[in-house]
Amino acid sequence: MASEQILNSPTLSKNDKKKAYFDLVNRNKPKPPLLRNIFWAFVIGGLISVIGQGLLILYSGQGLDEKSAGAATSATLVFAAALLTGLGVYDNIGKFAGAGSIVPITGFANSMVASALEWKREGMVFGVGAKLFAIAGPVLVYGFVTSWLIGLIAFIFKG
Amino acid sequence: MDFLKAFLVGGAICVIGQLLMDLTSYKITPAHILVSFVSAGAVLSGLGLYKPLVDFAGAGATVPLPGFGHALAQGAIEGVEEKGLLGAFAGGVEATAVGVAAAIIFGYLVAVIFNPKGE
DSSP: OOHHHHHHOSSSOHHHHHHHHHHHHHHHSOOOTHHHHHHHHHHHHHHHHHHHHHHHHHHHHTTOOHHHHHHHHHHHHHHHHHHHHHTTHHHHHHHHHTHHHHSBHHHHHHHHHHHHHHTGGGOIIIIIIHHTHHHHHHHHHHHHHHHHHHHHHHHHHHO | OHHHHHHHHHHHHHHHHHHHHHHSOTTOOHHHHHHHHHHHHHHHHHTTOSHHHHHHHTHHHHSBHHHHHHHHHHHHHHHHHHHTHHHHHHHHHHHTHHHHHHHHHHHHHHHHHSOOSOO
């Protein structure tokens, strides 16, 4: 029954109308996509990490020490994510992956390229140059300040 | 086994981000998630709580953004051990230099070469 049929029905009491109406609303309201979002965030975030683990093993096998292999892995993932963003692929993954495509280091690279492209028409300095840091800037600011504070605390306790 | 652990931990960290996005105020944007995850990773790392996760899950802990905060914090702590107070300034930047430079360089090149999709 549609809502107007319920409201105009001569056979239903007021309470029955109310109940029928809320049943209708409950049937038709969009299902909260929380579980689906969690599932895809988990799968895509996990897969990106697995690719990272594969790169880490690959670079370690090439004789790089642990830190260098980690740095090379980050650089490779960042390159891939930047390229996929330019090709328009990464944002399509992001539509269903949500945080699964935002939280990994690839999401950091994606945020840079996506905003730089979006504002490209503003020019090479105020468009591309500035907007690369629209989201990356705050991340670097808070990351550097937090780690500096931690270094400072380490220095005080060492002294 | 390394891959399974990386998948489970990397996926779980992303799920935390998804829950923050879906269950909190609409004012919490992806930028807020990235900023807080990097800072949280650095703080956990400073408290010695993130390293065990990295030892367990490898890339599952280093690829998500808290791993970036962990690299920053460990760099700052190691910098202090080697160079004193100057190390607190240099250590974090040095430890993450390759990743940050790669993001700027590749990000810039892609933004110059490609044009926005779906105008």
